[in-house]
Amino acid sequence: xxxxxxxxxxxxxxxxxxxxxxxxxxxxxxxxxxxxxxxxxxxxxxxxxxxxxxxxxxxxxxxxxxxxxxxxxxxxxxxxxxxxxxxxxxxxxxxxxxxxxxxxxxxxxxxxxxxxxxxxxxxxxxxxxxxxxxxxxxxxxxxxxxxxxxxxxxxxxxxxxxxxxxxxxxxxxxxxxxxxxxxxxxxxxxxxxxxxxxxxxxxxxxxxxxxxxxxxxxxxxxxxxxxxxxxxxxxxxxxxxxxxxxxxxxxxxxxxxxxxxxxxxxxxxxxxxxxxxxxxxxxxxxxxxxxxxxxxxxxxxxxxxxxxxxxxxxxxxxxxxxxxxxxxxxxxxxxxxxxxxxxxxxxxxxxxxxxxxxxxxxxxxxxxxxxxxxxxxxxxxxxxxxxxxxxxxxxxxxxxxxxxxxxxxxxxxxxxxxxxxxxxxxxxxxxxxxxxxxxxxxxxxxxxxxxxxxxxxxxxxxxxxxxxxxxxxxxxxxxxxxxxxxxxxxxxxxxxxxxxxxxxxxxxxxxxxxxxxxxxxxxxxxxxxxxxxxxxxxxxxxxxxxxxxxxxxxxxxxxxxxxxxxxxxxxxxxxxxxxxxxxxxxxxxxxxxxxxxxxxxxxxxxxxxxxxxxxxxxxxxxxxxxxxxxxxxxxxxxxxxxxxxxxxxxxxxxxxxxxxxxxxxxxxxxxxxxxxxxxxxxxxxxxxxxxxxxxxxxxxxxxxxxxxxxxxxxxxxxxxxxxxxxxxxxxxx
Numbered sequence: 001x002x003x004x005x006x007x008x009x010x011x012x013x014x015x016x017x018x019x020x021x022x023x024x025x026x027x028x029x030x031x032x033x034x035x036x037x038x039x040x041x042x043x044x045x046x047x048x049x050x051x052x053x054x055x056x057x058x059x060x061x062x063x064x065x066x067x068x069x070x071x072x073x074x075x076x077x078x079x080x081x082x083x084x085x086x087x088x089x090x091x092x093x094x095x096x097x098x099x100x101x102x103x104x105x106x107x108x109x110x111x112x113x114x115x116x117x118x119x120x121x122x123x124x125x126x127x128x129x130x131x132x133x134x135x136x137x138x139x140x141x142x143x144x145x146x147x148x149x150x151x152x153x154x155x156x157x158x159x160x161x162x163x164x165x166x167x168x169x170x171x172x173x174x175x176x177x178x179x180x181x182x183x184x185x186x187x188x189x190x191x192x193x194x195x196x197x198x199x200x201x202x203x204x205x206x207x208x209x210x211x212x213x214x215x216x217x218x219x220x221x222x223x224x225x226x227x228x229x230x231x232x233x234x235x236x237x238x239x240x241x242x243x244x245x246x247x248x249x250x251x252x253x254x255x256x257x258x259x260x261x262x263x264x265x266x267x268x269x270x271x272x273x274x275x276x277x278x279x280x281x282x283x284x285x286x287x288x289x290x291x292x293x294x295x296x297x298x299x300x301x302x303x304x305x306x307x308x309x310x311x312x313x314x315x316x317x318x319x320x321x322x323x324x325x326x327x328x329x330x331x332x333x334x335x336x337x338x339x340x341x342x343x344x345x346x347x348x349x350x351x352x353x354x355x356x357x358x359x360x361x362x363x364x365x366x367x368x369x370x371x372x373x374x375x376x377x378x379x380x381x382x383x384x385x386x387x388x389x390x391x392x393x394x395x396x397x398x399x400x401x402x403x404x405x406x407x408x409x410x411x412x413x414x415x416x417x418x419x420x421x422x423x424x425x426x427x428x429x430x431x432x433x434x435x436x437x438x439x440x441x442x443x444x445x446x447x448x449x450x451x452x453x454x455x456x457x458x459x460x461x462x463x464x465x466x467x468x469x470x471x472x473x474x475x476x477x478x479x480x481x482x483x484x485x486x487x488x489x490x491x492x493x494x495x496x497x498x499x500x501x502x503x504x505x506x507x508x509x510x511x512x513x514x515x516x517x518x519x520x521x522x523x524x525x526x527x528x529x530x531x532x533x534x535x536x537x538x539x540x541x542x543x544x545x546x547x548x549x550x551x552x553x554x555x556x557x558x559x560x561x562x563x564x565x566x567x568x569x570x571x572x573x574x575x576x577x578x579x580x581x582x583x584x585x586x587x588x589x590x591x592x593x594x595x596x597x598x599x600x601x602x603x604x605x606x607x608x609x610x611x612x613x614x615x616x617x618x619x620x621x622x623x624x625x626x627x628x629x630x631x632x633x634x635x636x637x638x639x640x641x642x643x644x645x646x647x648x649x650x651x652x653x654x655x656x657x658x659x660x661x662x663x664x665x666x667x668x669x670x671x672x673x674x675x676x677x678x679x680x681x682x683x684x685x686x687x688x689x690x691x692x693x694x695x696x697x698x699x700x701x702x703x704x705x706x707x708x709x710x711x712x713x714x715x716x717x718x719x720x721x722x723x724x725x726x727x728x729x730x731x732x733x
Contacts, residue, residue: 042073461685489672
């Protein structure tokens with residue numbers, strides 16, 4: 001009918017129809033209504049569900065055009081709001097009782113607590129009657145309108161009922177009007193008859209007998225006589241839905257009245273119908289009245305502003321009603337909030353939480369979720385084949401956190417922070433490096449200083465007894481160079497302690513590699529001296545020419561220069577630099593020196609190992625040469641210690657992290673340096689300090705068996721061991 005009337009531009013103002021399709025002005029150009037459409041109500045329901053955290057809901061709707069369209073719109077709004085629908089049950093009206101038995105069965109199996117009902121009052125009441133015989137405690141029923149009778153039927157097993165209902169208004173004089181209504185004066189008015197039955201809880205004989213065969217509930221009911229009086233009856237006797245529709249009709253009539261008033265008050269100078277003309281009050285066209293109705297704007301008793309939008313709908317305010325049980329065991333409707341569709345900023349929800357009383361006197365809203373909230377520290381993992389509201393909670397992995405509830409993904413902590421044990425907060429990582437103050441650092445510092453002082457002491461002993469044969473033997477300059485380099489080796493380990501800086505990172509490996517190269521080069525030269533000394537048995541020998549101190553000392557310079565070149569190339573291409581390792585140890589930032597070029601670093605170690613291996617091989621071959629004091633044996637043992645330490649260092653260095661790497665390298669430096677110092681120089685110091693007659697030239701010339709040697713051709717100041725001159729000569733008996 002709305003489409004047919006629209007063809008002739010006959011204006012229609014509805015007070016109850018909320019079907020969305022009627023907002024299409026192409027099909028229904030002359031249809032207007034003083035209520036919003038169903039999409040607006042669906043959005044309001046979604047806002048209420050969101051507010052209470054009900055993300056797992058069900059829908060029960062009538063299987064007709066009204067129910068199907070409303071359930072479709074509601075499902076669409078729920079999806080937009082991130083709310084999941086567990087089920088949608090469409091109940092066919094012709095098989096009412098059979099379908100409700102199925103509903104009752106389903107209500108005992110579903111897990112959703114919040115149920116949105118798109119049923120008329122009679123259907124909803126019948127469903128509640130059926131459910132009252134079952135234990136469905138905990139369900140929350142959300143309706144468009146709600147009647148006190150519906151709430152009463154919810155007792156004792158139905159938990160809670162809410163309504164998102166159109167705003168109810170007061171009609172001045174309406175109670176007085178009802179008080180003077182007599183049914184005999186309006187006997188042909190079916191609406192008054194229906195109203196009479198509701199007010200006095202009776203049935204008209206003709207209406208009741210016609211339905212008696214289908215409704216056994218009429219047995220025992222009283223019949224209406226028409227003699228009942230409405231005196232003393234007020235609007236409180238009416239249901240909520242009845243009052244809402246009555247108020248809607250009142251506003252619809254007034255909108256037409258205001259349109260007629262505007263039509264009468266038309267100013268010819270501003271006539272809207274072309275050429276400055278106005279409509280004739282006694283002969284206006286339907287489309288002219290429609291023009292004024294669309295432009296209506298007025299207030300109803302300063303409570304509600306009536307205006308039509310471009311779709312012919314009138315924005316309104318939805319009341320959120322909460323059915324509450326009173327101390328007298330009766331039920332009442334309490335307004336707990338509103339959904340305002342007239343707000344300039346859009347649809348807004350306001351709820352007074354303090355006025356809500358849930359079933360059983362609880363102040364907290366019931367839960368209606370598929371999965372319980374994931375606590376901070378865990379994230380949601382969707383369940384396969386389920387809606388997105390159904391998920392499992394998985395703790396965040398190490399280094400990730402979830403600050404809030406129900407986070408879909410854990411957040412990664414910054415590089416300088418790590419996750420706490422609860423995985424809900426990032427805490428700063430502590431910087432880790434081998435410091436002087438900690439026990440290990442103090443121990444290594446004391447060891448380095450002690451060994452360096454011992455080395456300086458031995459150097460002092462050698463300088464003081466520089467004229468003794470043991471000091472002069474095997475090139476005393478090489479001994480001085482070796483002692484000085486060993487002292488520097490001990491001190492170089494201190495560069496590995498404390499907070500790494502750009503300077504210490506540049507110096508620690510290069511100085512370590514250079515001074516150790518000088519030390520090993522000196523040992524290599526001393527080993528060659530021992531070998532050549534036993535080979536140069538004749539005066540004027542060619543080998544003897546190469547035993548000059550200047551030539552032997554130049555070997556140290558040559559070998560050290562090669563290492564110095566490698567270090568210079570390293571520093572020039574990819575030098576070491578301070579770096580922060582944030583991944584190796586949980587909760588710590590390892591402050592270390594990045595070696596820059598790993599190839600250059602291992603070239604330094606490899607060259608050092610090459611010299612050490614050469615010294616070891618040469619000394620090992622000369623270990624059995626006859627001599628009262630054969631230094632080759634001590635060099636062999638010292639290089640064995642040196643090589644063992646650094647061969648063990650390489651796999652340990654690769655397998656450790658953090659400050660343990662620094663500790664391993666410092667230990668290797670101290671151990672290898674101490675091995676060289678102890679094996680080469682401690683025996684000499686013992687002979688110099690404690691065997692006062694054991695380091696003279698005369699003692700060195702005697703044979704092990706107590707025999708006396710012949711005079712040496714080589715003077716005591718020779719650059720090689722005086723004992724070596726005994727090779728190939730027989731003692732005098």
